[in-house]
Amino acid sequence: MTAIPTAAAIDWARVRADFPLLQRTVHGKPLIYLDSANTAQKPAAVIDAVDDFYRLHNANVSRAVHTLGAEATESYEGARRKLATFLNVRADELVLCSGTTFAINLVAYSWALPRLKPGDAIVLTRMEHHANIVPWQIIAERTGAVIRVAELDDRGDIDLDALYALLTPEVKLLGVAHVSNVLGTVNPVRDICREARRRGIVTVIDGSQAAPHRALDVAAIGCDFYAITGHKMVGPTGTGALWARREHLQSMPPFLGGGEMIREVSFAGTVYNDPPHRFEAGTPNIAGFVGLGAAVDYLSSVGMAAIEAREKELLAHATEALSSIDGVRILGRAREKAAVVSFVVDGAHAHDLATLLDLEGVAVRSGQHCAHPLMRAFGVAATCRASFAFYNTHAEIDTFAAALVKVRRLLG
Incomplete structure (x- = not known):
């Protein structure tokens, strides 16, 4: 061993x-x-990977059968597979996007907006980054849902008893940072998600400050959604991912429309692609994700x-x-x-x-x-x-x- x-x-x-x-x-x-x-x-390995892509392999993904197109597609999908292994999740449950802000907005508009209604509640913690506050405020305004706040103790830990007391039947969603970007508090997200799951509450975990600093087993956490940002994990800016349970992804409508997220388009209607590509409209940050794949390799090597x-x-x-x-x-x-x-x-x-x-x-x-x-x-x-x-x-x-x-x- x-x-x-x-x-x-x-x-x-x-x-x-x-x-x-x-x-x-x-x-x-x-x-x-x-x-x-x-x-x-x-690290130089990430910088070199981005440089190498543009010098030797630059092409769009999933749109060409020529050699460069195949190489670009393989590199892009290879980054998805590497990131999935890093998080211990299935690659077909991992949406590649610009980062945690986009990922949480995707959940807000595609999962929450069609489902929430007046009388429903969203629970957030006092320590959340604005990326895990503002989207939910927008959704609450549009749906009539309300936001409740779980407070912290003097040390900067979530008062778990108070949090669990907030999780009443009208709560449909709970948003929690895995690690606070201000206090450094590492929240017991596995325990929190277990309590939410017992009550039928969907959980969204902001993993931006966790992914660069500790081994992650997202499957074991037991959340419904987990968001990460690539540039905090020694990768390029404009990269990140949303992991979601397959049943959520299959039930969610697209957030953005355009190329790649479709199977067939006519003026009579459109048939959408399967997840995760359903949520990846347009040309992605291909070189950035090549760099993120190299970043995952680098972190794993250390x-x-x-x-x-x-x-x-x-x-x-x-x-x-x-x-x-x-x-x-x-x-x-x-x-x-x-x-x-x-x-x-x-x-x-x-x-x-x-x-x-x-x-x-x-x-x-x-x-x-x-x-x-x-x-x-x-x-x-x-x-x-x-x-x-x-x-x-x-x-x-x-x-x-x-x-x-x-x-x-x-x-x-």
């Missing part, structure tokens, strides 16, 4: 060298990139268990370092947490902090992180967010902490 690699068993300096952008400088100082929750950097272990080490180091700085307050101390640290500094605005940190070569995100309701719950206008990936180092965290001390002094 092959041993599962641990963080200590991998040469992380060699892994880091796979990412060309991490070698650059900013304002004359080595770049310390701590914004991977926003978008991950790309090993998701090793990545998770490495990032837990980095999180512990960063949490200890920031906790030792006077005036710094970390938001979110969940029992299980991904490598994200959102923080505020007494007397300093988050944008000022991020601007001054950038002058030190440190890239952190500042603002409300597409999570306005969560910011309000914590009583802050904005935070800085340092988010770590397996290509970061302990030395970078030390430099970041030293820069934060320096910046805090400058701000008084």
Whole structure:
């Protein structure tokens, strides 16, 4: 039996060298990139795969019998198969799309809009990204359904008892982030989905912040829909996927109409293609999905268990370092947490902090992180967010902490 690699068993300096952008400088100082929750950097293998497609294989998919068309189609469908294996789902249940935002909108318009009615309810959590809030607000306005909100405790965990109490018979859909993009909270989505399923409630899981950082078994989670974003998992922008149970996909009408999503078209009517192609109208981001396939290969070669272990080490180091700085307050101390640290500094605005940190070569995100309701719950206008990936180092965290001390002094 092959041993599962641990963080200590991998040469992380060699892994880091796979990412060309991490070698650059900013304002004359080595770049310390701590914004991977926003978008991950790309290894050379992904960049090369995209370049190779355009140089040697560029053609449209599913529309030509010539060699280039066949190669493009195989590469595109090959990416679907790789991603399906990565998630432990069936390839014919995986809709390729531009990312989680599109995926959740697809569920909203194609599954929820035809089904919800006045008196129905949608339950969301306080920590959701706007991509898992705004589409449901639009659907609620159009159907007469209402939205209920599951609150968090002081640590940033979902109050599960309160959540389950909200799951009354009129609730038809529950939307939950697998991992919070602000707090790093890892939600017990398997338990949550089990409770929802017992009540006949459909579940939509936002997996954007989970897929890059931990091994996933979507089939075991037991949800109805699971959405991911490719650019957060070291793949190209404009890529992602929606997994859905086959029975849902077969019952859902198309979200967009056009080429590829049809079997036969006449002015008398149209016969739609089978899922998942029914939901993939038009020319897709072929090169992007070739790159996403390469990203899946890359993550798998490093090993998701090793990545998770490495990032837990980095999180512990960063949490200890920031906790030792006077005036710094970390938001979110969940029992299980991904490598994200959102923080505020007494007397300093988050944008000022991020601007001054950038002058030190440190890239952190500042603002409300597409999570306005969560910011309000914590009583802050904005935070800085340092988010770590397996290509970061302990030395970078030390430099970041030293820069934060320096910046805090400058701000008084």
